[in-house]
Amino acid sequence: MVNPHFQQCVLYPCDLAMLQRVFNQVCAAGGHDAASPEAEILAAALLGLFQNGMTNEAALLAEMRSRQQVYLLRTG
Structure with a gap:
C-alpha cells in the first residue's frame, strides 16, 4: 500500500x-x-525515509549507515 504522504511529498x-x-x-x-x-536500493531507502518524515540530514545519514552495516553483517 502506498503511503498517502508519499504521493503528496x-x-x-x-x-x-x-x-x-x-x-x-x-x-x-x-x-x-x-x-x-x-546504490539504486540505497536511494530508494533514503527517499522513503525522507518521505516518511525523517528530514534531518544527520539522522538520515546515521540511519542509512546503520542499515548499510546491518546489510553487510547479513551478507558478509
Whole structure:
C-alpha cells in the first residue's frame, strides 16, 4: 500500500541537495558506484525515509549507515 504522504511529498531544491549529500556519503562509505543496483536500493531507502518524515540530514545519514552495516553483517 502506498503511503498517502508519499504521493503528496514535495521535494524542494534544498531537500534534493541534502538527499544528494547523504546519498554520496553513503555510497562512498560503502564503495558503491552511484549508478550501481546497490546504490539504486540505497536511494530508494533514503527517499522513503525522507518521505516518511525523517528530514534531518544527520539522522538520515546515521540511519542509512546503520542499515548499510546491518546489510553487510547479513551478507558478509
